[in-house]
Amino acid sequence: MKALVYNGKGKFALEDKPVPQIQEPTDAVVKVLYTTICGTDLHIVKGDVATCTPGRILGHEGVGIVQEPGSAVSRFKKGDHVLINCISSCATCDYCRRGMYSHCEKGGWILGNTINGTQAEYVRIPVADSSLHPVPQGVDEKTLVMFSDILATGFECGVQNGKVQPGSTVAIVGAGPVGLAALMTSKLYSPSLVIMVDQDPNRLKVAQKFGAEYVVNSAEVSAEEEVMKITNNVGCDAVIEAVGVPATLELAQDLVAPGGTIANVGVHGTSCCLKMEKLWDRNMSITTRLVDTTTTPMLLKLFAAGRLNPKDFITHEFNFKDMEKAYTTFQAAAQHQALKMLISM
Numbered sequence: 001m002k003a004l005v006y007n008g009k010g011k012f013a014l015e016d017k018p019v020p021q022i023q024e025p026t027d028a029v030v031k032v033l034y035t036t037i038c039g040t041d042l043h044i045v046k047g048d049v050a051t052c053t054p055g056r057i058l059g060h061e062g063v064g065i066v067q068e069p070g071s072a073v074s075r076f077k078k079g080d081h082v083l084i085n086c087i088s089s090c091a092t093c094d095y096c097r098r099g100m101y102s103h104c105e106k107g108g109w110i111l112g113n114t115i116n117g118t119q120a121e122y123v124r125i126p127v128a129d130s131s132l133h134p135v136p137q138g139v140d141e142k143t144l145v146m147f148s149d150i151l152a153t154g155f156e157c158g159v160q161n162g163k164v165q166p167g168s169t170v171a172i173v174g175a176g177p178v179g180l181a182a183l184m185t186s187k188l189y190s191p192s193l194v195i196m197v198d199q200d201p202n203r204l205k206v207a208q209k210f211g212a213e214y215v216v217n218s219a220e221v222s223a224e225e226e227v228m229k230i231t232n233n234v235g236c237d238a239v240i241e242a243v244g245v246p247a248t249l250e251l252a253q254d255l256v257a258p259g260g261t262i263a264n265v266g267v268h269g270t271s272c273c274l275k276m277e278k279l280w281d282r283n284m285s286i287t288t289r290l291v292d293t294t295t296t297p298m299l300l301k302l303f304a305a306g307r308l309n310p311k312d313f314i315t316h317e318f319n320f321k322d323m324e325k326a327y328t329t330f331q332a333a334a335q336h337q338a339l340k341m342l343i344s345m
């Protein structure tokens with residue numbers, strides 16, 4: 001089968017690989033129909049993710065058809081259409097029992113990281129019963145791919161951890177796919193306003209379309225001054241950091257209101273400055289989290305009911321044979337006004 005393989009820092013290629021086989025009775029082999037590329041895949045290609053070693057098939061998002069369920073898989077049968085979860089989880093270990101699927105002893109973020117992933121014609125899914133979702137009836141399976149990772153990540157790590165409530169003021173730093181997913185799902189709680197901060201005018205335009213009341217281009221103006229102007233010098237109750245560099249986490253500290261929360265979503269590779277001289281008396285908190293995907297069944301219900309539709313995240317479509325081009329396009333996302341690349345097999 002064809003698969004997109006990481007070959008060490010800066011290198012990736014579409015290569016021939018053997019079709020994966022069942023290794024444990026709880027595995028399922030899934031024939032992939034659609035997949036996409038995550039910002040995290042670009043981090044891997046840059047050589048930033050030490051756990052992902054050369055030779056790995058990338059990808060942790062996708063929709064497919066169960067090709068072969070292992071003998072202990074009870075929830076799915078051959079031919080079932082499934083959503084592949086970015087997090088694999090056994091549902092029984094200590095972490096899973098606490099809802100921390102991301103730290104599952106048998107799973108967590110392993111797909112396209114420590115085991116072969118979804119950017120291939122077939123993928124082996126461990127602990128399949130609790131790592132796959134049935135496809136809700138009548139939904140668009142291309143749009144469904146957005147529920148493998150980004151919607152739950154924006155919602156859990158950003159909106160829930162940021163304690164967004166009715167009437168909250170929200171600032172989101174970073175209008176990439178996950179920042180926009182936080183914007184879209186923050187609306188489920190009726191915040192009084194959402195301010196999107198980014199440096200890319202196109203992404204800010206998309207944020208407006210997705211319902212941001214204010215957009216701030218931090219390449220042109222001081223984001224702190226603008227946010228303070230908008231909030232009468234108070235700051236925001238929830239500040240969602242969705243970039244993952246020191247400058248944006250430091251900016252988030254300048255935007256948070258007394259009693260507020262900074263919810264970090266970004267994947268950080270270096271230490272950041274914590275402005276304790278400014279924050280020590282602010283009754284504020286900072287949260288971090290890897291997505292657990294505990295809310296994915298709920299988000300899927302809203303999708304099936306037409307209450308949540310992330311169709312507009314898909315800006316580009318490619319056939320899998322052009323996967324390398326899809327990567328280079330996504331690597332130059334600003335130039336191509338790219339959010340999510342939908343890859344069809």
Ligand SMILES: [Zn+2]
Pocket residue numbers: 038039040060086149150
């Ligand atoms: Zn991802």
Ligand SMILES: [Zn+2]
Pocket residue numbers: 089090091092093094095096103104105106107
């Ligand atoms: Zn577990």
